[in-house]
Amino acid sequence: FATMAPSSSPVHLLFRQLFEKESSTYTYLLADLAHPDKPAVLVDPVDQTVDRDLNLVKQLGLKLIYAMNTHVHADHITGTGLIKKQMPNVRSLISRASCAKADIFVDPGEKIHVGNLLLEVRPTPGHTAGCVTYVTGEGEGQPYPRMAFTGDALLIRGCGRTDFQGGDAHELYKSVHTQIFSLPRETLLYPAHDYKGQTVTTVGEEILHNPRLSKDEESFNTIMENLGLAYPKMFDVAVPANMVCGIQDSHA
Amino acid sequence: FATMAPSSSPVHLLFRQLFEKESSTYTYLLADLAHPDKPAVLVDPVDQTVDRDLNLVKQLGLKLIYAMNTHVHADHITGTGLIKKQMPNVRSLISRASCAKADIFVDPGEKIHVGNLLLEVRPTPGHTAGCVTYVTGEGEGQPYPRMAFTGDALLIRGCGRTDFQGGDAHELYKSVHTQIFSLPRETLLYPAHDYKGQTVTTVGEEILHNPRLSKDEESFNTIMENLGLAYPKMFDVAVPANMVCGIQDSHA
Ligand SMILES: [Fe+2]
Ligand SMILES: [Fe+2]
Numbered sequence: 187f188a189t190m191a192p193s194s195s196p197v198h199l200l201f202r203q204l205f206e207k208e209s210s211t212y213t214y215l216l217a218d219l220a221h222p223d224k225p226a227v228l229v230d231p232v233d234q235t236v237d238r239d240l241n242l243v244k245q246l247g248l249k250l251i252y253a254m255n256t257h258v259h260a261d262h263i264t265g266t267g268l269i270k271k272q273m274p275n276v277r278s279l280i281s282r283a284s285c286a287k288a289d290i291f292v293d294p295g296e297k298i299h300v301g302n303l304l305l306e307v308r309p310t311p312g313h314t315a316g317c318v319t320y321v322t323g324e325g326e327g328q329p330y331p332r333m334a335f336t337g338d339a340l341l342i343r344g345c346g347r348t349d350f351q352g353g354d355a356h357e358l359y360k361s362v363h364t365q366i367f368s369l370p371r372e373t374l375l376y377p378a379h380d381y382k383g384q385t386v387t388t389v390g391e392e393i394l395h396n397p398r399l400s401k402d403e404e405s406f407n408t409i410m411e412n413l414g415l416a417y418p419k420m421f422d423v424a425v426p427a428n429m430v431c432g433i434q435d436s437h438a
Numbered sequence: 439f440a441t442m443a444p445s446s447s448p449v450h451l452l453f454r455q456l457f458e459k460e461s462s463t464y465t466y467l468l469a470d471l472a473h474p475d476k477p478a479v480l481v482d483p484v485d486q487t488v489d490r491d492l493n494l495v496k497q498l499g500l501k502l503i504y505a506m507n508t509h510v511h512a513d514h515i516t517g518t519g520l521i522k523k524q525m526p527n528v529r530s531l532i533s534r535a536s537c538a539k540a541d542i543f544v545d546p547g548e549k550i551h552v553g554n555l556l557l558e559v560r561p562t563p564g565h566t567a568g569c570v571t572y573v574t575g576e577g578e579g580q581p582y583p584r585m586a587f588t589g590d591a592l593l594i595r596g597c598g599r600t601d602f603q604g605g606d607a608h609e610l611y612k613s614v615h616t617q618i619f620s621l622p623r624e625t626l627l628y629p630a631h632d633y634k635g636q637t638v639t640t641v642g643e644e645i646l647h648n649p650r651l652s653k654d655e656e657s658f659n660t661i662m663e664n665l666g667l668a669y670p671k672m673f674d675v676a677v678p679a680n681m682v683c684g685i686q687d688s689h690a
Contacts, residue, residue, distance in 0.1 A: 382490055384454075
């Protein structure tokens with residue numbers, strides 16, 4: 187390893203999918219075990235399960251560097267604030283387009299380095315204006331198949347709602363088709379939520395079987411306009427808290 | 439592919455972990471996509487989620503060959519009976535030591551073939567007398583790291599109770615240490631349940647961090663004797679049904 191350039195060193199990926207029952211949210215832990223620091227990130231951590239997640243990070247001997255979100259969630263409070271409280275060296279990360287507070291803002295096309303693991307930032311607005319999908323790097327040394335953390339842009343056989351937070355069905359359709367369905371068919375898609383106990387899907391599967399996004403755009407718009415969903419019960423608490431990236435408890 | 443002996447053809451594994459919320463049970467779908475039939479198995483299917491699972495099998499174009507259980511469950515009714523009703527060519531499979539009814543009985547050391555994917559039957563009694571762990575094959579063409587489906591013998595940072603169904607703490611301790619902890623450290627362990635939203639662990643992690651099984655046997659026995667667990671609410675319904683491997687509804 188000593189003679190290899192860091193950028194071409196193969197990633198030894200540690201990957202964990204973690205579920206929070208109340209909001210049916212998936213948090214993802216990714217780390218590069220081949221790097222001497224074992225740097226790690228948590229994607230979409232939930233306040234309720236921060237202790238579980240940080241305990242796992244500690245047991246595995248990882249160095250958590252970022253607590254990152256795919257978007258400003260409306261259904262749960264991000265764990266970011268609690269994580270930073272317990273581990274002040276961890277930095278919060280979110281898309282600049284989210285307009286939320288954070289230590290680090292990322293822009294479309296940017297690559298986040300977690301040791302030698304790359305996470306590419308793909309803009310996938312439509313559920314919220316600032317939604318992004320994080321996609322593992324391409325090619326040698328990066329995990330194969332590639333993995334995409336789609337937030338609520340694409341759910342397994344579904345997608346996030348588009349009726350608030352700058353949501354826009356037209357935008358969502360374009361985002362998924364240009365930024366997610368354009369990935370190789372075997373790409374593993376990991377959503378921020380699942381309500382039926384499913385854990386993962388692939389690009390190929392969703393292109394064929396997503397009951398909303400496999401349709402033409404007009405049909406998609408009609409579906410999204412007629413969902414008739416209730417106002418989310420956590421909305422008024424979660425959105426303001428998450429706009430400050432979980433720093434909601436800094437005045438406590 | 440035509441010129442390769444089937445036994446050395448590399449497996450193209452399709453793997454899905456599926457969760458049933460009420461009993462916090464994990465069902466696993468495994469298939470060999472490299473085999474022309476795309477043969478598949480469901481491990482520990484639950485009656486509540488049979489439609490979801492069979493729909494996925496259908497969408498993915500798989501040929502389900504076995505509905506198999508790690509043991510006679512006491513907390514949910516196996517989906518095996520409902521699966522066989524909907525797909526009469528699927529055969530139920532369980533360990534001979536379970537004393538349950540099934541189409542196929544497997545014995546310790548036996549290898550189950552799913553296309554070119556091998557599943558080795560390891561006896562892991564102690565939670566019940568007939569518990570087995572299914573472990574993917576070793577070496578070339580088989581998935582790396584190996585994967586073990588431990589049922590309730592080993593749970594993530596825990597283990598199944600040992601106070602009924604022929605349970606025996608001494609046996610469970612021996613089973614886990616000789617049959618599971620003897621696997622390579624990177625082996626992925628997939629349990630039948632998790633109650634905290636965790637999805638997977640490894641041999642190396644459990645050897646170090648399992649709060650029960652990392653202890654010496656005497657401490658383990660003391661822990662298991664003092665769990666003070668309630669009588670499981672599904673017990674009287676689930677066990678008789680599962681002893682006939684879900685054929686409970688054949689007289690309906
Ligand atoms: Fe959302
Ligand atoms: Fe059990």
